[in-house]
Amino acid sequence: MTSTTTAKLAEAFTSNRAEQMPLDVTREFILPPFLPRINLDRDRKSLRIQGGRGCGKTIFIRHLCHPTQLSPQKTDIDSVVLGRIGLYWRSDTAFCGLMKPGWLGDRDADSAFSHYATLVILTEVASFLDALARAPLKDGPIQLHQTNLSVVTAEYFDGRIERFGQIRDFAKVERIRLERWLQNPKLDRPQFLRYEDLLQDIAEDLASHDPRLSDLFFRVFVDEFENLEVNQRRLVCDAVKHAKARYSVNFAMRRHAVNDFETSANEQVVEVHDVRTIDIELLLEQVPEDFKLLASELLLLRLHEKGIRMPTTYFNYSKLSDPAFLEERLSETYRRHVVEFAETVFPGWDGPSIAEKVLQDSALRNRLSQLIRGALKKHPSSGALTEDDFLDHSKPAASVVTGCILHRKRHRPDEVIQWFREYDKGNDANPFKGWIENNLYGALFYLYIGLPQRPNLLYSGFDRLCTLARPNLRVFVELCRAALTQSLDGSAKGDLLSHGLPVISPEAQAEAARSVSESILLEQVPNLGTQGEKLAEIARRLGRLFETAHRRPSQSEPEINHFSIEDAGKVQLNAETLELLREAKVWSVLYEEKDTKNKSDYSIAHTDLVPNPMFSPYFGISYRKKRKLTLDASQVNTIFTGTGSQFESLLRDFNRKWDVGQEDPEHGQLFQ
Amino acid sequence: MSVIFPELDLIPNGSRQIYRERSDIAFVGTPVDERGRYSVELAKANADRTVHCRYDHLGFSFHLGDDVVRIDELADYADDIAVRRILIDATTLDFPELLLLSRTYLHDTDLGYLYIEPTEYSELIGPAYPRTFELSTRFQAFQAIPGFSPELHAERHAYLAACIGFESTRLRRLLAEDEGHFIDRLGMVFGVPPYQVSWEMQSLLHHADVIEEQGPQTDILFAAANNPRSTFECLQTLYRALPHDGSQLLMLGAFGSKPTSIATALFACTHRDTRVVYDFPTQKHDRTRGVGPVHYFMARVTA
16 A cells, blocks of 8 residues: 555544534434434434533434435435424524623523524524425425415514525524624614424424425424523523424533533423433443444445445445444444454454564563563572573463562462463463463553553554544544554555555554544643643643553552542542542543442442543553542542642652552653 | 724833823733833823723623723713823733723724733743743633624634634634634734744744644734734735635634734724634733833724
């Protein structure tokens, strides 16, 4: 593959935000595997679509809206789609900021926002009518522009318009008037409209003009709900709470960004009763295989768009957005084939194979030798044993874990060597079996962490890239782009062709993971919300803490990469820490997960706080959720809000506790 | 409407007189550094009255001495006092104050701006190159300033013309928040020539990856960091190049040097179809050191 080809392929992954995509996402959207589980056709209840940044909320909504549902790119569209047709609304946040009580007074602020909502919805209805007029519906398009409004509908417009085709201009003129008045409320106030009855009556009116519209039902989607002002969110909640026969109001938001769903009448919007939550992240987390399927299909789709011939008949891009093929896509055979091809593009090595590579790499092998030598020196029972006795190319995994095992006081070198020598004899009682199972990854991370210039092969392979990115498809796309770009750098890394697909070497993947990790941590996180810089600093501090844990020579608790807070002390978390914790969850810097294994008897921590796995390659630490650190409130306060020197002091305490620092004098701290 | 700059003066070192005629009123802010304190002193010495002012973006009000005025009543407030010439201390006042004062006194008044360069910016300990200047302690969410916030929607997007300074996080945050939804093209106006040789490189290097990310959808422009006319002309060029069907408006981001903010404010005041974005930074105490060259700019609106 030439570097020009690779560059073109990398381009396929450069535009990765739904907002940069067209309103009609027929070609971009892949029906998610979780669709049958949420069954959107079940009812017309309001939906709350939630998930972290980049998990695909916007594209999911756009797929449900009229530009996609009535896309000219489709054929023979069943009019059943008109029974749940979406109208998209993303507010101009700063403009909405003018509809605040502080500027307009309580009453006018609310009325102005309702009026604005009405005009946005009317503009969307006008676009829906345009889409309807050119939609490839089964029995042809529905042209209603010249159709007269009913007497009831016309009344809302004060006799200013007579036909459906005039709605757009009406909304446009009113938007200009509203805009002018909001800049200077001393001007004449526009005549305010409310959409509640208006939208209901327009839908009724439309439904009477064509039998295919008889079941017409609008789903109004308010994207980025969290960015609205408090009074505006209440007005949206009013509409959610009081759905009408012909429409419902739905909203999308980042997880944790809003906790209060109160209406203007101080009622709460209640899950199940008023709203159904579709948590895209949760749905993708629950079934990791689904994320892998989506990621594989996305990869193949983007490659297909760049002219790569697909090596299998199983994959056909036109199936991806067609509900008729969803069942087939969810079959085991299809999944296996598609994922297999993604694995061809992103090959990876298993743990023992990476151990083999370690023994072949002089620098990594040297580090392992030093580790073993250091341990032998400490033990009186070492006798004449040397590190070479524990390095055996025929037993790479056992060789790699030996260094850590020997650093544990309870294991005598003269015993360990016996088990090591007999490891390949097939004795099930040989402890190396368990040691490898529990320590191989930890030992490998330990070795790589001391040599940060070496691409860590534990960050390569399709499966691992999915684990790093999950549940964020945008991150996966960034990894694809970076990996293809890395392949550009050197043909030595082996960007070969297999079955017509590009193959990215594990080394290039690992380097890509490191560069994407760095870019997210240092360039993206600091710009998230108003506290981005602080969130990035917290992520850096946590990374350094876990990196220290990974440097423990004994690896007695390998792969510590997340934490929980002692329940008893939680009340001592200061207000700023609590606010930053919330922000960190909103922006997916930290994920809150249910505690699965609480090893401490006295602590009653119920939730784990897991840094975004995508930070791991930057620090060279594990991305697998294996072990956690339980911190007390004061330690958490120090990490979140302490000064630099307070944090350094905390880190030194852990260094001492974990016996880090004496083990490898030639390698200092990596990330200051 | 356009703006001319009849005076773009560099005041001789140590001179207490910044213009041959005194101003009727000087508007000053709260100094946070040495040059700010000197600037307020100088403004006081060159005007008959001095009024301390501050814009409260949460309350949409303007604090003028002991008075608090809603910003849609600023013009009435100003009408009560006849003035021919005002002096705005751009060293201590921030962009929103420059914007609102300029709008209030736009007609029939000579708008004078006093600005003093620092000799150094306070710096974060970090890599020697590029240097990271530490200027603000925090930023607010981007908020509209009434009068300068036309709506953006599916049929009207924005061309963001951002005057660039040292703090790249300001532009990045705006782009991250927008996610390409309303801003479909970016013009980055770098302050070249800078106040001091090599400062432009700090600014360019801190924004290099933004340029790379935005790719071909970015225009790179240069306007002198200490000359508002240069920036004004630059904005005018961008404005004239916009499509004439109203599908794109000019969004102005004042993230650069104060003289570029003066130009941005004047441009917004004289072009109603532009939009202003601002993030209301909290300035760090002692963010700069020393008292550098003193500038006096005079602007006058023409039909």
